[in-house]
Amino acid sequence: MKGCSFITKEVPAYVGNYTKNRARYGKISEITVHHAAGIVSVDALGQLWQKKGRAGSSHYGVSGAQIGQYVSEDDIAWTNSNWSANCRAVTIEVSNSSGAPSWEVSDTSLQTLVKLVADIARRNGLFPLVVGKTLTYHSMYTATACPGPYLKSKLQWLCDEANKLANMPEDGTSLDKLTTLRIGPASAGDVLTLKQMAEDLSVPFAEADGLMTIGGMSAGDAVTFTQKADELGLPVQTAAEMYVVQAGFFEKEDNANAFYVELSKKGVESVVVSADGGFRVQCGAFTKKENAQALVQQLAAKGVKTVLKEV
């Protein structure tokens, strides 16, 4: 199946629920976001599209950290209730985390969606993504509540986050393989130079006592930073990738501390870390992504929303 290389599972849709060979009708020029109008796994969604006579399908489904693919991007999924929009679109159904009327979506699903959208955009030349143009949603094409008020309110954020990943490397697995560099010790002037570069390239930057942690970033950006560090005569180390479970992020340390206290009242352990120009309240840091994901789920069960961050 033509498409994303880092899907969790392929569940081919019934052949009568989509149209073969998109090239006969047009080419991909947008990504359409839908909500599943239910809390569903990627398997359950796949089973729906496998039903003969369903007359509906989607290319992808997102549920938590999982991505299912049902229809090849070379074929036309029937998702948008509009033939020409279907011909142009790669479509994604996103599981909800709550029902009507708010139809919320979990933070984990949103993070997964960012990665998937960025990957589809990169492979199909859709950057920069623009809401309503290259990133579309179901209710643009028909009278429907889809994608629900919550997901709809997140579309601009989704667009911005995906656009930040525009130069992700070709291999698609990139986002799990971002490079983090530790550079320094450096003078205040050199810190400022590298901080400016990080801002220009939209790469996360943290510094303490002249020691900088820069990334996660693409391999290309890592080369740029390494060359600059060499030029300035600064030591460079490649840091092991870490997966941080972030419960909150604050500009002000007082607010981060207050949130830390709130979490501890719920019996959730956390630490406040200075990072990315602010203060992160994190519940754990892991070298294995699965362990971080497990903690995200445990905390979700306690009603604590967290996001997984690569640092």
Ligand SMILES: [Zn+2]
């Ligand atoms: Zn829809």
